[in-house]
Amino acid sequence: MKPVLIPLAACVAATVVLAGCAGSGKSASASSSATGATAAAAASAGTSGARAAAQLQPKSGTNTAGTVTFQQQPGGVLMTASITGLPPNTVHGFHVHEKGDCSAPDAMSAGGHFNPGGKPHGQMTMPEHHAGDMNNVTADANGNVRVSMLLPSLSVGTGANSVIGRAVVVHKDPDDYKTQPTGNAGGRIACGVVAAS
Numbered sequence: 001m002k003p004v005l006i007p008l009a010a011c012v013a014a015t016v017v018l019a020g021c022a023g024s025g026k027s028a029s030a031s032s033s034a035t036g037a038t039a040a041a042a043a044s045a046g047t048s049g050a051r052a053a054a055q056l057q058p059k060s061g062t063n064t065a066g067t068v069t070f071q072q073q074p075g076g077v078l079m080t081a082s083i084t085g086l087p088p089n090t091v092h093g094f095h096v097h098e099k100g101d102c103s104a105p106d107a108m109s110a111g112g113h114f115n116p117g118g119k120p121h122g123q124m125t126m127p128e129h130h131a132g133d134m135n136n137v138t139a140d141a142n143g144n145v146r147v148s149m150l151l152p153s154l155s156v157g158t159g160a161n162s163v164i165g166r167a168v169v170v171h172k173d174p175d176d177y178k179t180q181p182t183g184n185a186g187g188r189i190a191c192g193v194v195a196a197s
């Protein structure tokens with residue numbers, strides 16, 4: 001935003017009432033055109049509004065379960081997760097894996113991180129990361145997670161980066177966002193295949 005140039009005296013309370021001060025609407029149109037560009041770029045990778053979901057099943061002898069939904073949006077894919085049965089106040093690696101196969105008791109059947117671009121593993125905010133890299137999830141005092149993230153490198157339904165037919169995996173340990181290619185997140189404690197919904 002650049003409205004700092006305008007009548008500062010008239011806008012002394014600008015930090016609080018920015019919208020009121022910038023009555024010209026300049027700041028609003030500037031930011032919306034920026035988002036619009038991102039939107040156009042991302043929309044080509046998926047059908048806007050398309051949805052998919054995965055039901056997480058316990059793996060590796062845990063009671064961890066949950067539901068993960070994906071919806072194509074202009075800036076990426078909006079992922080929402082609701083997970084139960086984690087140890088209280090713990091942090092867990094959380095990724096989309098390449099194979100939609102959760103049949104193994106340890107979920108190793110889901111393969112590695114979903115990585116259609118052949119990138120190194122990293123945090124999804126870093127320039128280079130697997131398309132399936134998501135942020136760690138943190139369980140509350142009751143062992144539950146409710147979180148949403150906008151995933152910039154995935155799509156729903158079309159293109160090489162579509163989540164459909166992949167798997168969502170919850171790990172025992174936190175992802176360090178560095179160790180290649182796994183993030184050193186430990187065993188797989190829940191897994192769900194992603195299907196169109």
Ligand SMILES: [Cu+2]
Nearest residue numbers: 094095169171
């Ligand atoms: Cu993983």
